[in-house]
Amino acid sequence: MDSVNFIIICVSFSLLSSLAVIIISIPQRRLKRFFEQINFQGEGDEKIPRCIGREQVSKYLVKMRFKSTIPTDRWEKIRGDLELFYNKKICKMEQSRKDIRIMDIYFIEATLPPYIEWQDEFMEDRARFAIGEGYNGKVVWDASNLPHGLIGGATGSGKTGLLRCIIHQAIKKRWNVSVLDFKGGGDFTDVEQEAEKYRDLEDGYGPFIISDPEENRQLLLALTIEVKGRLAAFKEADVSNIEEYNARGREQFVPWLLVVDEAAELLDVKPKDKAEKELYTEIDHYLRTLARLSRAAGVHILMGFIRPSADVLDGQIKNNLLWRVCGYFSDPAASRIVLDNDRATELPPEIKGRFIVRDEEVQAYYMPIQKSAPEE
Numbered sequence: 001m002d003s004v005n006f007i008i009i010c011v012s013f014s015l016l017s018s019l020a021v022i023i024i025s026i027p028q029r030r031l032k033r034f035f036e037q038i039n040f041q042g043e044g045d046e047k048i049p050r051c052i053g054r055e056q057v058s059k060y061l062v063k064m065r066f067k068s069t070i071p072t073d074r075w076e077k078i079r080g081d082l083e084l085f086y087n088k089k090i091c092k093m094e095q096s097r098k099d100i101r102i103m104d105i106y107f108i109e110a111t112l113p114p115y116i117e118w119q120d121e122f123m124e125d126r127a128r129f130a131i132g133e134g135y136n137g138k139v140v141w142d143a144s145n146l147p148h149g150l151i152g153g154a155t156g157s158g159k160t161g162l163l164r165c166i167i168h169q170a171i172k173k174r175w176n177v178s179v180l181d182f183k184g185g186g187d188f189t190d191v192e193q194e195a196e197k198y199r200d201l202e203d204g205y206g207p208f209i210i211s212d213p214e215e216n217r218q219l220l221l222a223l224t225i226e227v228k229g230r231l232a233a234f235k236e237a238d239v240s241n242i243e244e245y246n247a248r249g250r251e252q253f254v255p256w257l258l259v260v261d262e263a264a265e266l267l268d269v270k271p272k273d274k275a276e277k278e279l280y281t282e283i284d285h286y287l288r289t290l291a292r293l294s295r296a297a298g299v300h301i302l303m304g305f306i307r308p309s310a311d312v313l314d315g316q317i318k319n320n321l322l323w324r325v326c327g328y329f330s331d332p333a334a335s336r337i338v339l340d341n342d343r344a345t346e347l348p349p350e351i352k353g354r355f356i357v358r359d360e361e362v363q364a365y366y367m368p369i370q371k372s373a374p375e376e
């Protein structure tokens, strides 16, 4: 009885495994034929690439691994053919770091959603801000690593929406927040109301939202003095940044987020008279100083621009805005200004809050405008 059972098990096992081989080998054969048809062959024994694995990387991405002796630049050339063969768009292609004869190709299984509502569970700790979702999962701005940012994008692409979401997180973290907003359209009214719950505005460094140029100058002067004071305190305490200083547990410095929405309104002004010229020269000077010095001091600057071209944004400030975010632009030159590549022109213009963040496509979280301040 036992031996009969044993034989049955063995036979079914071998049948199942040969079935599995057939199931696996059919796509392999089709794949081989496909590579042969497009004449995609390398050198050596294994001329035709072979698929050696498939892995679900995130809910949006599947990674397929190919063993081949074909260099990366040739793989890039058959990108379109591969997309048609698999009927899936490719997110990225890269050589495996461990074995350069393995090519990892990331296919898009599901596209990013057009809307993701912000939830406080998305919050990250320390100087990290949750921004949205990319094909690899959650995307975070780590301000301790890339202290200042530049957010570009055509009008209506979602720059202010992203800034509001970051401000909300900064308020929850009890950071000091100042918003320079020259539109005056009430874009930040709800986050201002939220901030009022947490901080004593009388003891702060000025109002939460500033739209008057003179008030703006005063704030930037106060911030510059604050940054220099902090840097002197670090030197005396023999520490190099705010984290180390605060970790000592004596006096604590509060991180500060300075948001400049529509920064062109501040940096690209034609002064009416001498006094105004002096005012804007001073503002420009403080911004440069802050962009250069405030990194270690825990003061972070985010600037929004419709088009941060060289005549609007000085190279010295721009070079310090290392975290780059770009919404849709139809003009490749505009995309290049922010990202140094054309990728922002490939974004779907009809989807709001869709950005290239550094080199990833991201759907930014959106916080619907609150009628009254959100509850904690």
Ligand SMILES: Nc1ncnc2c1ncn2[C@@H]1O[C@H](COP(=O)(O)OP(=O)(O)OP(=O)(O)O)[C@@H](O)[C@H]1O
Binding pocket: 114, 115, 116, 153, 154, 155, 156, 157, 158, 159, 160, 161, 162, 306, 352, 353, 354, 363, 364, 365, 366
């Ligand atoms: N992340 C997002 N997800 C979904 N919808 C968004 C998102 N961000 C913005 N929106 C929608 O798009 C509209 C325009 O966004 P927003 O005001 O942020 O654009 P903007 O880039 O600041 O434009 P402008 O340059 O004119 O100030 C918002 O009113 C909102 O309805």
Ligand SMILES: [Mg+2]
Binding pocket: 159, 160, 161, 261
């Ligand atoms: Mg805006």
